[in-house]
Amino acid sequence: MSQAQEPPRRKLLRIDDLLQRNVYDVDQRPHIILHAEKCEECEYKPCLRACPAECYVEVGGRVIFSYEGCLECGTCRVVCPHDAVEWDYPVSGRGVYYRFS
Amino acid sequence: MGQSAEFDAIVVGAGPAGATAAYHLAKRGFNVLLVERGRGAGSKQVFGGRIYAEPLREVFDDLDKAPIHRWVRRERFTILDGDRELTLDFRAGASTSFTAYLTQFTQWIAQKAVDAGAVLADEVRVDGLWLDGGRVRGIVAGPDRVAARVVIVAEGVNRLLLERAGFVHRASPRELALGVKEVIKLDKKTIEERFGLEEGEGLAWVLLGEVTDFIPGGAFVYTNRDTLSVGLVVHLGGAYQLLRDQVHVLAERLRTHPRLSRFFEGGDIMEYSAHMTIEDSVGYMPEHFAYDGMVIVGDAAGLLLNTGLTIRGVDYAAYSGYLAAKGVERALSEGDASAEALRRHYEVPLRESFIYRDLMRHRGASYAMKNPRMFREYPRVALDTLEEIYTLGRETPLPHEALARALSRNRVGFAEFALRMLKVVMSL
Numbered sequence: 306m307s308q309a310q311e312p313p314r315r316k317l318l319r320i321d322d323l324l325q326r327n328v329y330d331v332d333q334r335p336h337i338i339l340h341a342e343k344c345e346e347c348e349y350k351p352c353l354r355a356c357p358a359e360c361y362v363e364v365g366g367r368v369i370f371s372y373e374g375c376l377e378c379g380t381c382r383v384v385c386p387h388d389a390v391e392w393d394y395p396v397s398g399r400g401v402y403y404r405f406s
Numbered sequence: 407m408g409q410s411a412e413f414d415a416i417v418v419g420a421g422p423a424g425a426t427a428a429y430h431l432a433k434r435g436f437n438v439l440l441v442e443r444g445r446g447a448g449s450k451q452v453f454g455g456r457i458y459a460e461p462l463r464e465v466f467d468d469l470d471k472a473p474i475h476r477w478v479r480r481e482r483f484t485i486l487d488g489d490r491e492l493t494l495d496f497r498a499g500a501s502t503s504f505t506a507y508l509t510q511f512t513q514w515i516a517q518k519a520v521d522a523g524a525v526l527a528d529e530v531r532v533d534g535l536w537l538d539g540g541r542v543r544g545i546v547a548g549p550d551r552v553a554a555r556v557v558i559v560a561e562g563v564n565r566l567l568l569e570r571a572g573f574v575h576r577a578s579p580r581e582l583a584l585g586v587k588e589v590i591k592l593d594k595k596t597i598e599e600r601f602g603l604e605e606g607e608g609l610a611w612v613l614l615g616e617v618t619d620f621i622p623g624g625a626f627v628y629t630n631r632d633t634l635s636v637g638l639v640v641h642l643g644g645a646y647q648l649l650r651d652q653v654h655v656l657a658e659r660l661r662t663h664p665r666l667s668r669f670f671e672g673g674d675i676m677e678y679s680a681h682m683t684i685e686d687s688v689g690y691m692p693e694h695f696a697y698d699g700m701v702i703v704g705d706a707a708g709l710l711l712n713t714g715l716t717i718r719g720v721d722y723a724a725y726s727g728y729l730a731a732k733g734v735e736r737a738l739s740e741g742d743a744s745a746e747a748l749r750r751h752y753e754v755p756l757r758e759s760f761i762y763r764d765l766m767r768h769r770g771a772s773y774a775m776k777n778p779r780m781f782r783e784y785p786r787v788a789l790d791t792l793e794e795i796y797t798l799g800r801e802t803p804l805p806h807e808a809l810a811r812a813l814s815r816n817r818v819g820f821a822e823f824a825l826r827m828l829k830v831v832m833s834l
Contacts (some may be wrong), residue, residue: 315661317655377450396531406509406681
């Protein structure tokens with residue numbers, strides 16, 4: 306059985322390269338607070354894969370959170386099985402500014 | 407804002423639902439405050455890409471002046487698995503929906519609200535509902551409390567205020583999905599050539615299978631005037647166990663997929679956005695759409711229909727805002743903003759409308775879509791059946807043999823398959 310040659314796969318953009326397409330006005334104070342001590346007992350850590358901005362990363366078994374690239378979708382609060390995410394929207398019009406979505 | 411006189415209505419959230427409610431109330435002469443956390447209306451809006459027009463014609467008499475990108479004529483549905491692809495390509499006789507940026511479309515509605523006399527307070531985050539013995543008296547924003555005869559909650563899918571005040575249960579991943587999208591710039595001509603579109607005509611494309619790594623959800627492509635909206639939706643209920651990669655990796659795999667990348671080739675990514683959407687609308691609905699001093703509209707009320715082939719939320723949002731404005735008008739003109747009055751004038755008409763009726767009629771589809779086999783085994787059954795039919799050696803199988811082999815290869819029992827298909831057909 307002969308098969309047509311597939312074109313080579315193009316390179317995937319990393320998250321930083323995707324987020325850099327957006328306009329942000331980042332607040333100095335984080336709008337989300339992660340109670341990371343609760344993450345240690347977490348088996349699945351769904352935030353690591355479900356956060357579309359990769360705000361949650363695992364370093365040496367610990368979950369490290371940064372809010373700057375947050376797309377304000379709220380998914381992390383919903384998927385967190387341990388209620389470790391204290392979530393609010395940014396104040397004063399801060400955060401992501403969507404133009405074409 | 408300070409301590410101010412009472413408004414007739416405060417609308418929380420200048421999305422399509424809230425801005426429409428504010429517009430129709432202001433137009434009827436009411437004193438309306440429209441509060442929006444973003445910088446200007448629209449700046450926090452994300453959707454897939456298409457809006458159904460017919461309900462909006464009753465809501466806006468000048469819909470044709472809205473920032474419409476393309477009228478959708480071409481509908482495409484694809485199952486992808488490696489180099490195998492099954493596509494249904496349909497060109498409709500007429501168009502009933504258009505593509506747009508929700509950011510722009512929402513701005514258009516909010517501007518109408520302002521022109522009609524509503525006060526838009528943007529860059530204001532509402533921190534809570536002002537409750538007084540179970541009755542909603544207004545809103546709390548920072549140090550300020552602002553009173554209103556009625557509060558219209560249009561806070562969207564992420565219902566922080568309603569949850570905090572105890573009007574709805576805590577959001578469950580089973581009820582919700584996450585959507586991500588990339589907006590890709592291409593010129594008009596290129597879009598029309600690549601997708602086989604007439605000038606100004608649009609396409610809506612739903613894709614299943616490999617594009618969501620076979621977990622429940624689906625991918626989409628919408629053609630805008632000179633951009634494409636390309637993204638995917640994954641159900642959060644299965645995300646714990648099933649999601650093997652980060653969601654943005656799935657989005658990038660979609661854009662660079664060997665069978666799809668030629669459509670996006672050469673286009674710059676202008677924006678990358680994310681938003682939650684409702685998967686189980688009936689489960690997400692509040693018990694009531696109106697309480698003492700408050701009505702709930704749009705996504706916050708659970709009003710979004712995803713049948714698997716079509717998704718509609720923006721027209722439902724705007725129409726529910728319109729129904730809320732009419733209901734609040736009646737309640738206020740009777741001088742009664744009690745739960746009973748608001749239910750009589752808003753909740754009852756909403757439950758009798760096409761929105762609620764269709765959400766109830768389609769609730770079976772949302773159950774079917776929670777079944778991971780619908781997204782893993784069943785798409786492959788379709789591809790394997792066609793493979794049996796078209797990829798011939800010496801033997802030409804009968805159609806039922808082709809299906810039986812495809813079912814057995816995917817370990818799907820015939821009875822299960824027949825029952826499931828029957829349920830899907832019945833729910834449609």
